[in-house]
Amino acid sequence: MIDDLTRALLNDRGGVDAAPGSLAGVVVLDITRVVAGPYCSMILADLGATVIKIENPDDPDYTRTFPPLLPRDGEEPLSGFFAQYNRNKLGFTLNLKSPDAAQVLDRLVQRADVLVENFRPGTMDRLGHGYERLRGVNPRLVYAALSGYGQSGPYRLRPAYDNSAQATGGLWSMNGEAGRPPTRVGTIIGDLAASLYGVIGVLAALRHAEQTGQGQLVDISQQDSVLTLTENAVVAYTAEGEVPKPLGNEHPFVRPYELFPCRDGFVFFGGYTDKFWRISCETFGSAADWDEHPDLHAMAARFDADVYREKVRPMVVRWFADRTKSELEALAGDLVPLSAVKDIGEVVEDPQIAARGMIVANEYPGHGELRTFGSPVKLDRTPPRTAGLAPEKGEHTDRVLTDFLGFSVEDVEALRTGGTV
Incomplete structure (x- = not known):
């Protein structure tokens, strides 16, 4: 039923590839914002999962305001940044601080296979929706928590951004021109790496849950993720005591390269x-x-x-x-x-990129065409769906509440009046 509902809702705005993917039937609750988390759940959506993006009705994902912005007369502009990381998702609003939030979230969790969140550790517990409580609601639940430093260790409660991970994971210290101060990697590599490891962890935990009926916590740290991208730096230090320094465009030992x-x-x-x-x-x-x-x-x-x-x-x-x-x-x-x-303009127009379907054009009603990157995962039997749109805030809330969770129209109106959804 959820796959039929998902295809129907996504097709309401046109453009989505309706073919079921490898993860068809898997329901993912996406309680994330920015990139580390939204990108993870977007990959799962591309692979066929039903992803319900849950945003606070009064404080939605603030990347909805990030440039570039596509204007529309009389309407809020569309953020290309937000659209790039949230395609193929159902838009749902829920104020997790509301006294009535638990009844809605618990019904979602009962029907879900995966929950992804990227709050600072302890936040979901303080809201009353932590892993220990939710696994009591659904023992099969795969609960993926993406954070700066992970759920354990002395840094676990520190606020963190991508740059925090680049700094503490060792990558920043190695990057840049020789003899000059270190330079951050020119993209949000900590966010992106954590999202990719999040997908790997979720898929592994899903397989275990299917075999045993038991979900588990998937704990992903941006710092951990960045550390694994430092090539031979760890063994250079542990084996020879060498601390890698910036080398500019050179390789530590391979030449010419x-x-x-x-x-x-x-x-x-x-x-x-x-x-x-x-x-x-x-x-x-x-x-x-x-x-x-x-x-x-x-x-x-x-x-x-x-x-x-x-x-x-x-x-x-x-x-x-x-x-x-x-x-x-x-x-x-x-x-x-x-x-x-x-440069990125040359890449977007590159014939190899075109042959691989790595630039996807989607028409957003009233905003025009937006081209974003496609999926690097190529599957010949269940190809990723990349032609879907990102949802408007709360776009599918009513339908999910009534058609998927069984709330009455009166219940929905009461939830909305109370500020829960």
Whole structure:
């Protein structure tokens, strides 16, 4: 029934792909805001789950006001930021502080498989809706809590943002130009990583719940998530006592494997293996570049920092200086790891991105077309649905209350009058 209701409600505004996905029948309660949480539940929605986005009627997800904004005459503008992370969800309002909130939330929990929240630890307990109480309502419930530092440890109650995770997870200290202050990674990598690990945790816990009838707490920390993105930094420290520092565009030991200038911008070139180095010499240079430098034939020699700086890098810079990004890609993109460094405009129009369906255009009534990223998960039998719209605040509240939860029209009106929904 919930799948039929979901498809009907999402199709009311057009554009949603009605085909059931891998997670068809799974009901997710999304009590999150911003990105770490909304992105997690959006991925589950793309994969076919019914996701009910629960917002406070008086204090909704504040990314609804984040730019870019698509105007509409006489109406609130649409946030492209919000739309990008909330497609395919049902909009539902519920004031969790209301005395009557428990009766509504408990009915939702009884019908749900998953709840995702991203409050600071302890918040849901203070509201009377913590995991221990809700698993009594539904023992099968998978309760995913995404937070800055996790549900345990001395930092657990600290407020946190993405930058907090980049700072305390080690990534910030490693990023930037050599000899200069560290630079944050240029995207909200802590939020995004926590969301992705949240999806993994939810899927694992769902499988366990299906087998045993028992749900569990999925505890995801942004700090933990960022730590796992630091490549070899942990083992470099624990094995050799080395503390990685910013290296700019260089790799800690693999060379050449970095950014190089060309006539109209920059390219990434990673021809560090013996095979790729030989092909590169033959393709970009001349016979002399290979024949006259036998000392560079071995990968270990090219990895030496002094040899690289004095011989290898100047050779590569010479190869690329008078060629454009497109010329270099056309010449060697199929032969060696060489890629143009593209701005986001070039990426959106990239033919490979188009071939993979990674830019999705949706028509928002009254606002016009909005293009967002698609899904990188490609499934040939149950492909993700990416053509859905983000909901208006509380757009589906009445239908979910009556058709899914069994409240009467009079009950709904009483809940609304009391400020519960």
